[in-house]
Amino acid sequence: MLNLQIEKRLQGAGGEMKLHVDLAIEEGSFVAVAGESGSGKTTLLRILAGLEKAEGRIVISGETWMDSGYSMPVQRRKIGFVFQDYALFENMTVEENLLFVEEDRVLSSKLLEMTELVSLKGRMPGTLSGGQKQRVALCRAMMKKPTLLLMDEPLSALDPVMRQKLQQEITALHRTFGTTTLMVSHDPSEIYRLADRVLVLDRGEVVADGSPKEVLLKTQGSQKFSFEGELLDITKVDVIYVAVISIGQQLVEVVVSSQEAKHLTIGQKVMVSTKAFAPMIV
Numbered sequence: 001m002l003n004l005q006i007e008k009r010l011q012g013a014g015g016e017m018k019l020h021v022d023l024a025i026e027e028g029s030f031v032a033v034a035g036e037s038g039s040g041k042t043t044l045l046r047i048l049a050g051l052e053k054a055e056g057r058i059v060i061s062g063e064t065w066m067d068s069g070y071s072m073p074v075q076r077r078k079i080g081f082v083f084q085d086y087a088l089f090e091n092m093t094v095e096e097n098l099l100f101v102e103e104d105r106v107l108s109s110k111l112l113e114m115t116e117l118v119s120l121k122g123r124m125p126g127t128l129s130g131g132q133k134q135r136v137a138l139c140r141a142m143m144k145k146p147t148l149l150l151m152d153e154p155l156s157a158l159d160p161v162m163r164q165k166l167q168q169e170i171t172a173l174h175r176t177f178g179t180t181t182l183m184v185s186h187d188p189s190e191i192y193r194l195a196d197r198v199l200v201l202d203r204g205e206v207v208a209d210g211s212p213k214e215v216l217l218k219t220q221g222s223q224k225f226s227f228e229g230e231l232l233d234i235t236k237v238d239v240i241y242v243a244v245i246s247i248g249q250q251l252v253e254v255v256v257s258s259q260e261a262k263h264l265t266i267g268q269k270v271m272v273s274t275k276a277f278a279p280m281i282v
């Protein structure tokens with residue numbers, strides 16, 4: 001079990017706030033951390049990694065990593081960290097990046113095979129695509145056989161096809177090694193595919209904690225579809241108003257009344273809801 005009781009005062013955009021996390025996480029689980037920008041997600045990961053100080057207690061599989069004034073040095077914590085911007089050693093080949101962490105050729109070969117990097121093992125990071133770089137970063141993080149794998153929006157810089165491919169590889173690695181994983185993600189479909197638990201932070205507090213279905217499924221128990229989007233434009237057409245809203249990769253037009261239009265501002269986040277009794281999937 002991973003037991004986290006963490007407190008830290010943060011200087012948020014809207015003034016001082018407190019990061020407050022009190023959680024027990026089962027070993028081997030995959031936890032997604034979601035929440036608005038500035039809610040404390042990265043800080044939580046950095047505290048777990050020992051890169052930032054905090055109050056409280058962190059006990060990972062019976063080993064104390066942090067407790068009243070004591071903080072286990074970063075190098076001694078069995079963690080793997082994957083950042084959004086890869087952070088590879090640019091002057092080393094793909095294979096050397098892995099072996100630098102641990103001289104374990106059996107493990108490095110296995111990881112390179114699982115992520116289809118074998119043919120690229122002699123390449124320098126500068127010659128790789130974003131998706132390939134992130135695979136190397138992922139393999140490198142696994143070389144320590146971490147008790148805890150921390151990933152901070154690892155796939156957000158990649159296109160949707162590469163994202164899905166890496167999601168499959170992350171799942172395979174997670175299943176093979178049974179590593180407890182915490183991953184910051186803003187993408188509901190990614191969270192749904194990968195995680196078995198999701199925490200939502202809001203101004204440092206955990207405001208939702210449950211399975212992705214419980215937390216993310218907006219239509220549960222109703223026959224309503226709700227989509228979150230951004231209002232891009234609103235124009236008057238005769239007596240009605242037409243709002244252009246971006247939802248995911250699509251733009252949709254929604255008719256709104258003049259009363260509703262009064263309260264809308266371009267750039268604002270909106271929810272588009274509709275009753276759908278017999279939706280079709282095509």
Ligand SMILES: Nc1ncnc2c1ncn2[C@@H]1O[C@H](COP(=O)(O)OP(=O)(O)OP(=O)(O)O)[C@@H](O)[C@H]1O
Nearest residue numbers: 009010011012013036037038039040041042043044
């Ligand atoms: N060491 C620190 N001391 C005080 N405040 C901090 C510290 N580190 C971060 N903060 C502040 O805490 C808030 C949360 O930052 P954090 O990077 O954890 O948010 P986040 O949820 O990861 O955001 P994003 O999704 O934009 O990456 C921010 O307002 C940040 O400026």
